[in-house]
Amino acid sequence: MKFPSRRSMAMVLSATALGTVLMSPAFAQTVNITILGIGDIYNFAEEDGRGGMARLNAVARAERANNPNMIYVFDGDMLSPSILSGFDKGQNMIDLANIVPFDIAVPGNHEFDFGTDNFLEKVAASNFPWAAVNITNADGSPVDGLGGTMMKEFEGISVALVPLAQDTTPEVTSSGDLIFLGTVETGIAAANAAREAGADIVIGVVQTDQSNDRLLISSGAFDVIMSGDDHSYATSYDGRTAYVETSIDGRFLSPVDLIVTIGEKRGERDVTWVPNFRFIDTANVEPDPESQVLVDAFQTQLDESLNIEIGATTGALDSRRNVVRGEESAMGNLIADALRWATGADVALANGGGIRADRTYDAGMVLTRRDILTELPFGNATVLTELPGSQILAALENGVSRVEDGSGRFPQVSGMSYVYDPSAPAGSRIVMVMIGDAELDLNKVYSLATNDFVLGGGDGYSALGGGNVLINTGNGNLMANDVIDYVIELGGIHSVVEGRIKTVGNN
Ligand SMILES: [Zn+2]
Structure with a gap:
């Protein structure tokens, strides 16, 4: 200083002779x-x-x-x-x-x-x-x-x-x-x-x-x-x-x-310093x-904690690559629901490519912590942002834009449902979006939970940027922990394919 x-x-003022000596240059x-x-x-x-x-x-x-x-x-x-x-x-x-x-x-x-x-x-x-x-x-x-x-x-x-x-x-x-x-x-x-x-x-x-x-x-x-x-x-x-x-x-x-x-x-007395x-x-x-x-x-x-059982699934689950990247999946629903539960968001979106175990689980099977970590191995954080409906629509358009290529951007969702036309040109495939029971309002602001990779524009999700971020990467939970906690909270897994994602012709 x-x-x-x-x-x-x-x-200094109260210093005696000793002090004077110490203070002399x-x-x-x-x-x-x-x-x-x-x-x-x-x-x-x-x-x-x-x-x-x-x-x-x-x-x-x-x-x-x-x-x-x-x-x-x-x-x-x-x-x-x-x-x-x-x-x-x-x-x-x-x-x-x-x-x-x-x-x-x-x-x-x-x-x-x-x-x-x-x-x-x-x-x-x-x-x-x-x-x-x-x-x-x-x-x-x-x-x-x-x-x-x-x-x-x-x-x-x-x-x-x-x-x-x-x-x-x-x-x-x-x-x-x-x-x-x-x-x-x-x-x-x-x-x-x-x-x-x-x-x-x-x-x-x-x-x-x-x-x-x-x-x-x-x-x-x-x-x-x-x-x-x-x-x-x-x-x-x-x-x-x-x-x-x-x-x-x-x-x-x-x-x-x-x-x-x-x-x-x-x-x-004068104190100076350099770093x-x-x-x-x-x-x-x-x-x-x-x-x-x-x-x-x-x-x-x-390692031992990962073997701990967290709950049984009442229905079959599917996380095979072509399923999570191409259609509604019960495992995708579980993960998206957990994101929404953990954050209190209106809606949640999980990129299918982030769901990795590439397997099926029979009804009645008991899942462990390791199963969830194998599904979500990337250490991504759960994040929360606020966006107008127009940006949610743009995000969904991105999500289904390369479904024919098996792109990992395919959106598994919670709190919403959508219908898309895979034969329409990329960017105009979404036919309808429901948020809960109401149609998506392009001007209304919704809260959306996802992972930090997607919020950061990964998998082409730039549409989710620019909103009011309520939970960022540094503040978020580990997504895998949110899913584990959600299963424990529910006492098991009750996710089923229930019509959240449909294509034109089969809706
Ligand atoms: Zn911090």
């Missing part, structure tokens, strides 16, 4: 503080030899050994979503994080996917403190077990950690009665308060999207911001604020060394052996 805070000045003191940030870790295991908790723990352990002035922060999202977390509600991530504990952890939106009680249970099970300056109980009182700004001292340098959650959390997950105060204004106020209280360095630990990050940076209230939520890796420094967007699943890490100098300016960003591709990191033992155990547990 450029200007000494009130407290640093007071310290010839004795300017340098302190190296390392900050390692991570967030959005969903999978305990590595993926393609990169990321995962064993590699993350190895890096954190090494950084801590290398510099006692090390701050290890978690900027949100670990309890969900993953296949194992769908089963153990995130305990696997807590157990692994406990091996090399964070100094502070801020809850991301996904921390509340299994409800507030589960989050607070996991907080209690953590060997590290959770905190957020902008989460309160409904009556405004602090949440038990959740801290606020944390002050740390390193060789005379006072550092404030300001933990900040995303204020849209209640809209995208199950945070119950908890109140999320405005991310940007509450964060800036807390940073300013920390500065007033004497912090030399103010570090934001934030689970916020990049538009909020930019506002936090431009406020100048923070020296360093470690940010999650966007699933991307980035660093920046504008001469005032050092910034790291902390990647996903621990794939890429960027420890920041702050080279802090305590000097003197016009007779007053030194390092880059670690975890593909080059040897996994932490202690953590790897636990990772292997969780891999076994995951």
